[in-house]
Amino acid sequence: MTATARTPGGRGRRAARSTGDDRQLAILATAERLLAQRPFGEISVDDLARGAGISRPTFYFYFPSKDAVLLTLLDRVTEEADAAAGDVLVRLAEDPRARWRELIHRFHETFGAHRAVVRACAEVRGTNAEVRRLWAAVLERWVQAVEAAVVAERRRGAAPDGLPARDLAIALTSMNERVWYATFAADGPAVAERDVVDVLLDVWLTSVYRGAVPPAG
Amino acid sequence: MTATARTPGGRGRRAARSTGDDRQLAILATAERLLAQRPFGEISVDDLARGAGISRPTFYFYFPSKDAVLLTLLDRVTEEADAAAGDVLVRLAEDPRARWRELIHRFHETFGAHRAVVRACAEVRGTNAEVRRLWAAVLERWVQAVEAAVVAERRRGAAPDGLPARDLAIALTSMNERVWYATFAADGPAVAERDVVDVLLDVWLTSVYRGAVPPAG
């Protein structure tokens, strides 16, 4: 198991040792570079291949399709986001306002740093079931974490009862997703990038604590 | 000007009088029918043409592209939604809670009735600039209406100050869009269709009135 199964979900094809890895990486790098310049749909397999210094058929030795490249990129970003979120939510009681803000802020940073990838994923989510599934899984994880945090805040008496915690978590998570997308992709009415964290935070706090100031534990 | 310029944005090509209109309508009907069965990307111009009883080249006599058909469909839906929303927001002071609910409820009904079209638009919004533009314009109109309503509620002392009204309007509108999409298209974590109006309403009310009960004027 020295150099096998390098890619997360087995998205790539390599299971071997040496120079081929460079090419795999080169394809990924080319993809992220081109994605910063033009939409995913306007990038062909040929562009990716040439960018990595190989021919189009050779591309298929490394990835089964153009979409698979994007999927690998998405894997990376979501992993990074999960890591960035860390355990903020279990330390909520320390200082609720600061912790919620930290959570939102960290996601903001991560997605902002990879906006090209996020944008591309939104672009193909409609077309590609694989991307849709992966993205849905990420959201589901986040929703569950938020739901648990809301339940905990209610249990310790910091937040009053109200909507079912899961529904609230879904609504707030969905809001963030859409608002970030509008901001990063400049698609539709958008909040200024500078303000977006605080705007989101305000809606989160008012709807979780219902006007009450969240008390520290 | 008896039968000229029938389509809203000049999406279709017809500018003539008789039988061709049937075909135009047939194409639209075929599109909406097929959209209920499979995603937009899996419907070819040929499918649309055959469904309307014409050949593929003839399709191009009526519409410049597949996307133009969808755009026409979207035009219809947004017109319907605007009509359904009507003047609820200017009558907010009568009974704020009931009026906000009415607004959300009516959009819910309209989009729910045309979920296939909404879904398809989300699918191509990433690819098609025209759809993106039209959808953004619709959102912008809604955002402005909500912003004005929030300002009015604050001015009459019903709602306390807080976030800039426009930012709040954007956040709430975005939330609705994404939550509805998840519910209607079963894409990602979703609120049950039965509950969604009340869940959204709750977040709207708490973040606009900040815990206070909205008083009637």
Place this chain on the structure above:
DNA sequence: AGTGGAATCGACACGGTGTCGAGGTAGTAG
């Protein structure tokens, strides 16, 4: 009967995807 524009479609060119099979190339074992 004849003219003009509406409506129709066969045939074509194009561009992108994915596959196949025929190579090269580099280590390793005899």
Place this chain on the structure above:
DNA sequence: CTACTACCTCGACACCGTGTCGATTCCACT
């Protein structure tokens, strides 16, 4: 220093969907 093997590479091909062109038919109104 061969020859085997698994990795790696690409030219050529088949396929599919889009959009266009030019020829043709149909019909209403001279």
